[in-house]
Amino acid sequence: MSVLSARDLHVTYRTQGGDVPAVRGVDLEIERGQVLGLAGESGCGKSTIAAALLRLLPRGTRVTGQIVLDGEDVLKMQGRRLRAVRWTGASIVFQGAMHALNPVRRIGDQIAEALTIHAVAREREARVRVGQLLEQVGLPPRRIDDYPHELSGGQKQRVMIAMALACSPSLVIADEPTTALDVMVQAQVLSVLKELQRDLGLAMLFITHDLSVLVEVSDKLAVMYAGKIVEDGPTNDVFFDPKHPYTKALAAAFPQIGDARFRGHPSGLGGDPPDPQQIPSGCPFHPRCDFAFDACPTLVPDLYPAGENGRRAACLLVEGALAASGGVRR
Amino acid sequence: MSDVDVQPSERQPGSDQVPVLEVRDLEVNFAGRLGLLSGLIGRKSRDARAVDGVDLTLRRGEVLALAGESGCGKTTTARAIMGLIQPDAGQILFEGKRLGRDLRSYRRRVQMVFQDPTGSLNPRQTIYEIVAEGLRIHNVSTGEPGHTEEELVSRALSRAGMRPPERFFLLYPHELSGGQRQRVVIAGALALDPEVIVADEPVSNLDASVRGEILRLLLQLRDTLQISILIVTHDLGLAWTVADRVAVMYLGRIVEIGPAEQVLTRPMHPYTRALLDVVPEAGGVDRPVLAGEPPDPTNIPPGCRFHPRCPALASGESARAAVDGACRTEDLGLDELRPQHFAACHLASVVASEGDRAPATTDRA
Numbered sequence: 001m002s003v004l005s006a007r008d009l010h011v012t013y014r015t016q017g018g019d020v021p022a023v024r025g026v027d028l029e030i031e032r033g034q035v036l037g038l039a040g041e042s043g044c045g046k047s048t049i050a051a052a053l054l055r056l057l058p059r060g061t062r063v064t065g066q067i068v069l070d071g072e073d074v075l076k077m078q079g080r081r082l083r084a085v086r087w088t089g090a091s092i093v094f095q096g097a098m099h100a101l102n103p104v105r106r107i108g109d110q111i112a113e114a115l116t117i118h119a120v121a122r123e124r125e126a127r128v129r130v131g132q133l134l135e136q137v138g139l140p141p142r143r144i145d146d147y148p149h150e151l152s153g154g155q156k157q158r159v160m161i162a163m164a165l166a167c168s169p170s171l172v173i174a175d176e177p178t179t180a181l182d183v184m185v186q187a188q189v190l191s192v193l194k195e196l197q198r199d200l201g202l203a204m205l206f207i208t209h210d211l212s213v214l215v216e217v218s219d220k221l222a223v224m225y226a227g228k229i230v231e232d233g234p235t236n237d238v239f240f241d242p243k244h245p246y247t248k249a250l251a252a253a254f255p256q257i258g259d260a261r262f263r264g265h266p267s268g269l270g271g272d273p274p275d276p277q278q279i280p281s282g283c284p285f286h287p288r289c290d291f292a293f294d295a296c297p298t299l300v301p302d303l304y305p306a307g308e309n310g311r312r313a314a315c316l317l318v319e320g321a322l323a324a325s326g327g328v329r330r
Numbered sequence: 331m332s333d334v335d336v337q338p339s340e341r342q343p344g345s346d347q348v349p350v351l352e353v354r355d356l357e358v359n360f361a362g363r364l365g366l367l368s369g370l371i372g373r374k375s376r377d378a379r380a381v382d383g384v385d386l387t388l389r390r391g392e393v394l395a396l397a398g399e400s401g402c403g404k405t406t407t408a409r410a411i412m413g414l415i416q417p418d419a420g421q422i423l424f425e426g427k428r429l430g431r432d433l434r435s436y437r438r439r440v441q442m443v444f445q446d447p448t449g450s451l452n453p454r455q456t457i458y459e460i461v462a463e464g465l466r467i468h469n470v471s472t473g474e475p476g477h478t479e480e481e482l483v484s485r486a487l488s489r490a491g492m493r494p495p496e497r498f499f500l501l502y503p504h505e506l507s508g509g510q511r512q513r514v515v516i517a518g519a520l521a522l523d524p525e526v527i528v529a530d531e532p533v534s535n536l537d538a539s540v541r542g543e544i545l546r547l548l549l550q551l552r553d554t555l556q557i558s559i560l561i562v563t564h565d566l567g568l569a570w571t572v573a574d575r576v577a578v579m580y581l582g583r584i585v586e587i588g589p590a591e592q593v594l595t596r597p598m599h600p601y602t603r604a605l606l607d608v609v610p611e612a613g614g615v616d617r618p619v620l621a622g623e624p625p626d627p628t629n630i631p632p633g634c635r636f637h638p639r640c641p642a643l644a645s646g647e648s649a650r651a652a653v654d655g656a657c658r659t660e661d662l663g664l665d666e667l668r669p670q671h672f673a674a675c676h677l678a679s680v681v682a683s684e685g686d687r688a689p690a691t692t693d694r695a
Contacts, residue, residue, distance in 0.1 A: 041539055184620055188621075250538065252542075253542055255568075262570060267542045268544075268545070
């Protein structure tokens with residue numbers, strides 16, 4: 001059984017300037033011990049999904065569809081149950097570790113808070129457990145009484161990871177957990193995350209714009225564009241043999257050192273990500289797509305089967321896609 | 331100023347001409363702060379030696395990448411070159427001449443592009459005003475046809491890829507995307523027809539998909555206007571795509587410098603190797619990751635400054651080459667171990683002298 005499954009998830013922010021459809025029909029499935037990587041540019045809706053899974057969105061935001069966490073529908077949960085599930089059912093490691101910790105409280109107390117609030121442990125036991133958690137993320141337990149300012153950026157991110165693991169959740173959502181970190185520290189934090197995920201058999205949703213990080217950590221990869229998943233499948237298949245032109249462009253943006261094709265040829269994608277209030281007609285990617293043809297501005301592509309291992313891509317160029325969508329290629 | 335409109339020019343990388351920019355033995359210290367109590371009991375503050383003897387040359391029409399972890403002094407070096415920080419020692423030479431007190435004409439010819447385009451643009455100025463500001467400060471516009479302010483602004487914008495430029499004149503920074511904002515920053519630099527652009531992490535705040543476009547623009551400026559570019563980055567993949575030469579900094583010093591192909595595919599310094607190891611790579615194999623935090627510039631270790639974290643020393647490789655003593659006690663400078671390829675490493679020196687002086691492989695596609 002999957003730890004998390006989301007069906008036809010739609011999220012619409014309501015602003016003074018009108019409704020902003022940030023997520024427009026997304027299906028996700030994460031099994032135990034599996035890491036799903038969610039990639040895309042800023043504004044594509046990937047962080048909105050993270051917040052929607054634990055219902056952390058601003059009041060008034062319209063969320064429809066179904067989110068099932070450990071067999072329970074998150075969108076139907078009432079106040080107390082929801083609070084209980086947050087952190088014990090699923091926890092989040094946020095991007096800005098620097099700002100996510102309370103500067104005037106010792107880190108040990110901050111981690112213990114999650115344990116005592118959720119009645120996982122009483123105060124005395126909590127301290128022992130916090131020591132273990134710190135050790136798990138590679139921090140010496142004697143740092144338990146440190147304040148956040150005594151730690152470096154990478155150490156703070158380790159504290160955040162320890163906190164996320166405190167109540168042994170079945171799902172950890174990591175939203176850009178290494179983006180603000182230095183190269184070497186990023187590598188350290190990633191290897192801690194990978195190790196813990198493997199040892200504890202965690203299910204993980206790993207969100208980042210950096211496809212090269214996902215190639216390292218994730219089993220499955222889903223690429224988002226303009227609020228929808230445009231391609232998914234096993235990570236290596238998707239990265240090395242992308243089917244969707246957008247994934248191709250993203251993958252090409254990460255040069256392989258030593259590969260002469262990249263020397264002197266930085267590759268990227270022209271144009272800007274679409275405004276969620278003015279999503280282009282048809283395939284939303286068509287204005288930036290090098291392969292667009294006359295059907296692209298009118299036909300909205302679904303996720304079509306695109307190869308072995310359950311790969312799918314939302315592009316009319318995928319074999320059989322055009323017929324499935326009822327269009328004719330001239 | 332000559333009219334250098336888009337015209338391909340022949341580049342002669344590595345030729346013997348006078349480098350555009352030269353840095354000699356640059357040192358920058360930041361005074362350590364001391365608490366009141368520690369001051370009263372007479373404790374001495376420890377200065378941070380952010381840049382500790384850097385030599386660097388930038389050749390005409392070259393793209394040089396300065397790479398390293400945070401805190402290695404790469405940004406401080408760039409800022410000192412720009413005259414934004416007063417160095418404690420050392421010289422900066424522009425076209426062979428030492429920088430004097432008057433930085434005005436120098437600042438016009440050497441322009442800087444910062445990391446965060448949103449932070450470096452005044453939100454209350456229009457794009458036109460932003461690009462024109464440098465022109466006004468330096469009295470560039472003569473008012474003659476072809477040199478009116480408006481013409482210069484629109485030329486700079488279109489060179490930076492903002493076309494048609496007039497469409498952007500009256501917009502404000504918040505109306506642009508991140509990539510466009512960085513183009514405006516670059517246009518502001520280009521307006522003054524600089525010979526050198528110092529770009530400090532010019533794309534690290536941008537989305538991966540947009541980065542390529544900005545890098546392509548920088549390369550294009552090099553090719554068409556022969557602008558020399560010093561690009562400060564932590565991203566070796568970026569260095570691989572754009573740089574002719576790469577310099578790797580560690581704790582205030584350059585520890586390896588040479589042609590990009592050489593440094594990035596046949597690195598000699600263990601630190602460069604460690605940096606290359608952490609570049610995320612497909613496959614997700616467990617790679618060696620240097621333990622420990624970025625080093626502390628207030629407390630520089632004796633001997634080779636990398637030795638406390640050096641994997642070659644830890645694995646006994648240095649001991650087998652009988653340099654482990656030297657690693658711990660003898661400080662060393664850069665040595666040309668392969669043609670044009672310098673490194674500061676006791677072990678690499680031994681390895682190189684043992685016959686690894688193989689001819690450099692410079693075949694590129």
